[in-house]
Amino acid sequence: MKKLTTLLVGFLASALVSSAAVAAGGHGAAVDKVYLNMSDKAALQNGAKLFVNYCLSCHSAQYARYNRVAEDLDIPLQQLKSSLMFATEKEGDLMTTTMPAEDAKAWFGVTPPDLTLVARVRKPDWIYTYLRAFYRDDSSPSGWNNSLFENVAMPHAMYELQGVQKLVGKVADGGDHATDQSASDGETYTVVGDAKFELVHPGKLSPAEFDKAMGDLTAFLTYLGEPAQLKRKTIGVFSIAFVLLLMGLCYLLKKEYWRDVH
Amino acid sequence: MAIHRHDNHKSANAFMEWMDARMPVTKVWNEHLAEYMAPKNFNFWYYFGSLAILMLVIQLLTGIFLTMHYKPDAALAFASVEYIMRDVPFGWLIRYMHSTGASAFFVIVYLHMFRGVIYGSHREPREMVWLIGCVIFVALMAEAFMGYLLPWGNMSYWGAQVIISLFDVIPFVGPSLTEWIRGDFVISDATLNRFFAFHVILLPLILVALVFLHLVALHHVGSNNPDGIDIYDELDEDGHPKDGIPFHPYYTVKDLVGVCGFLIIYMGVIFFFPDMGGILLEKDNFAPANPLQTPPDIVPLWYFTPFYSILRASTETLLQFFAYSSVIIAVAAAIFTKFKLPVRAGFIILGLIAAVVFMNSSGKAWGVILMAAAIVCFFLLPWLDRSPVKSIRYRSLPFKVALAIFLVAFFILGYLGMNAPTPIKTLMAQVCTCIYFAFFILMPWFTSIGKTKPLPTRVTVKEH
Numbered sequence: 001m002k003k004l005t006t007l008l009v010g011f012l013a014s015a016l017v018s019s020a021a022v023a024a025g026g027h028g029a030a031v032d033k034v035y036l037n038m039s040d041k042a043a044l045q046n047g048a049k050l051f052v053n054y055c056l057s058c059h060s061a062q063y064a065r066y067n068r069v070a071e072d073l074d075i076p077l078q079q080l081k082s083s084l085m086f087a088t089e090k091e092g093d094l095m096t097t098t099m100p101a102e103d104a105k106a107w108f109g110v111t112p113p114d115l116t117l118v119a120r121v122r123k124p125d126w127i128y129t130y131l132r133a134f135y136r137d138d139s140s141p142s143g144w145n146n147s148l149f150e151n152v153a154m155p156h157a158m159y160e161l162q163g164v165q166k167l168v169g170k171v172a173d174g175g176d177h178a179t180d181q182s183a184s185d186g187e188t189y190t191v192v193g194d195a196k197f198e199l200v201h202p203g204k205l206s207p208a209e210f211d212k213a214m215g216d217l218t219a220f221l222t223y224l225g226e227p228a229q230l231k232r233k234t235i236g237v238f239s240i241a242f243v244l245l246l247m248g249l250c251y252l253l254k255k256e257y258w259r260d261v262h
Numbered sequence: 263m264a265i266h267r268h269d270n271h272k273s274a275n276a277f278m279e280w281m282d283a284r285m286p287v288t289k290v291w292n293e294h295l296a297e298y299m300a301p302k303n304f305n306f307w308y309y310f311g312s313l314a315i316l317m318l319v320i321q322l323l324t325g326i327f328l329t330m331h332y333k334p335d336a337a338l339a340f341a342s343v344e345y346i347m348r349d350v351p352f353g354w355l356i357r358y359m360h361s362t363g364a365s366a367f368f369v370i371v372y373l374h375m376f377r378g379v380i381y382g383s384h385r386e387p388r389e390m391v392w393l394i395g396c397v398i399f400v401a402l403m404a405e406a407f408m409g410y411l412l413p414w415g416n417m418s419y420w421g422a423q424v425i426i427s428l429f430d431v432i433p434f435v436g437p438s439l440t441e442w443i444r445g446d447f448v449i450s451d452a453t454l455n456r457f458f459a460f461h462v463i464l465l466p467l468i469l470v471a472l473v474f475l476h477l478v479a480l481h482h483v484g485s486n487n488p489d490g491i492d493i494y495d496e497l498d499e500d501g502h503p504k505d506g507i508p509f510h511p512y513y514t515v516k517d518l519v520g521v522c523g524f525l526i527i528y529m530g531v532i533f534f535f536p537d538m539g540g541i542l543l544e545k546d547n548f549a550p551a552n553p554l555q556t557p558p559d560i561v562p563l564w565y566f567t568p569f570y571s572i573l574r575a576s577t578e579t580l581l582q583f584f585a586y587s588s589v590i591i592a593v594a595a596a597i598f599t600k601f602k603l604p605v606r607a608g609f610i611i612l613g614l615i616a617a618v619v620f621m622n623s624s625g626k627a628w629g630v631i632l633m634a635a636a637i638v639c640f641f642l643l644p645w646l647d648r649s650p651v652k653s654i655r656y657r658s659l660p661f662k663v664a665l666a667i668f669l670v671a672f673f674i675l676g677y678l679g680m681n682a683p684t685p686i687k688t689l690m691a692q693v694c695t696c697i698y699f700a701f702f703i704l705m706p707w708f709t710s711i712g713k714t715k716p717l718p719t720r721v722t723v724k725e726h
Contacts, residue, residue, distance in 0.1 A: 063344035116344065120537070120548035225548070228347065228354035235355075236533020240526055247522030254515045261302055261507055262723075 029148055030194035034128035036219045038230060044073045047220025050213060052084045054157045055115060058104060061095035063116040064224055069095070072227055108153045109141070119218070119225035128218040129193045131158070132211065135165040136200070147195030162210045163203030168196045294481055299506030300513055301487035303721040307377035308488075309520030310370050312513075316521055317367045318473060322466060324360040332412065334458035336451035339414035340550040358536045364406050365542050366528050368565035371399060379643070379665070382652025383486040389644040390479040396641045398472045403566070403637075405465040408457040410563065411449070415547030420560045422457075423449050428573075431627040448553060489721045490652025496720055505721045541680075559682040567679025568672050572636050572698065574683055575691035576629030583692070585620035588613045632695065639702040646702055649709040651717060658712025664701055671697035 134156035137145035142155035333342040346353035384392035445452030493503035537543035592613020
């Protein structure tokens, strides 16, 4: 039995090593960590508002329905109809875009991808960094570029909120380790991912407010990727508590039956 | 009241008598549950048999509900899965139970097989139990592979593309065979439809039938136990094994505890980590299938990765190594064995032929052969294992060392298969592939050397 235990320990150790190696691998570009609070309904509602106002004109969320979003985010139906939906749509409709795919392809070079599942494909940290990494680039067709997604076809949809950024350079220790605001040489730079930006033209929101807004939008996209996540953990806690109780009873039953086995 | 109960009892008896005269209900119940004698010393490892059946039932039931909403159509499949995740009440739960269930099934089956290996459950007289189990393992891999295409995500698409194109390497018929399997020149709607048919009808039927045969064979020879000794060697006055207890109620109640323990872990994954950071549900599979956009790394799900690693490890370098090794082994055999001269010359000729074959064939073809051989090895285990004892508790040290090395190699292969290959990782995969096959090829040798411990006459039970 001791040998078997040793073997098991070896077995588990190698499992741990391989899973640790899996966790360590798979690093892509430097991205900023976003702290999501999926129970913050106000943040999710703000994200929904930003999504409808700034994303849905070109991108669709073709697997999601308006009324489901409203129900999950505690948005009253009246408000949903008045501020989130186009006049012709019904509340149970899928969140499709009004931009025809062929036109979009002609205008941007690619059809803007559907965003329902983007948070599951790209991961929230990537989205949070991407949304803040647009900068002015006169050499690109749209006049914009993105330091995380080089030469992306998408223009900066929210420049009126963020303002206009200029790429100053790259930082070596980008991503999670970078400080968002670094003051050097008397000038204020913003570090997003591994890129250093200078705000040449301020927008409606301050950099801190814009970061918060993009956090909210990222939270909304994360919700949109899997609406069930808002309730699945709660259901999980109760289900597991029930099985734990059941296991206790089953154990007692087993003990009772096995009393006469020697 | 007492009279009523008595009457009920009597009528129940009368019903069973009526039934038993027409169908062997009580007989089957007794033979397979109430009077099926199981060794009393089953430990933790013995939960995985009943858990595998539970998992099969969960997959069948959740599968039925998924089928009610899923559309096996290349234009609709992806959206129908999202419809299940969003619009079907508790559809997300059913889908996560099924997707997590596939991985849980493989965890259970791998542990169940490992149990067999460490306690010698594959040994005489249980070879048929083991062989049917191996067929179940292969059928399960086919079932999982075909099921993985159905969400019609981009990884589903490209995973299937890569695996089906493996058949291309078969001489002469390869290309037409792959076309026949796909029903098209590429993975398409036709492929999706037939995989759906296989996944929901053919393979589940085969699996259920095989599990039935697995149990028929097991109950014919009786269960092994952690001591690897036959409980029928020690009988009491009534002819019952002294160390046997009826499966029902003893192991039914015990397995209930195991079921609860498993469910807690299973539900923990479903409710808290349903995609397990991309291990259970890969992120590329949340984008619809796109024949024009290959994912950066095409990787199968974790349960296939050890075999996928073996497939990828087969490069020209590995074949050269095989060629040199076959010459060296042939020469060594010719020099050190005591056969007649013509036989020894034959060894050298065989070695040279093998070397020439290895040097002149493609890495891809050998990759497929090695991957298939890696699975075939499991079928041969009952005859490769020559140890005089069954259980690892009494086995000699060389077996334990070899098994430990094999396990480490198997895990490393599994890890490497999840990652894009680099030169160093390919080399590691090649070393581990050699260890993998060496474990099986050398098994007749290392199981027959070393000192085994004396067997007890009765099973050992922890004092409680």
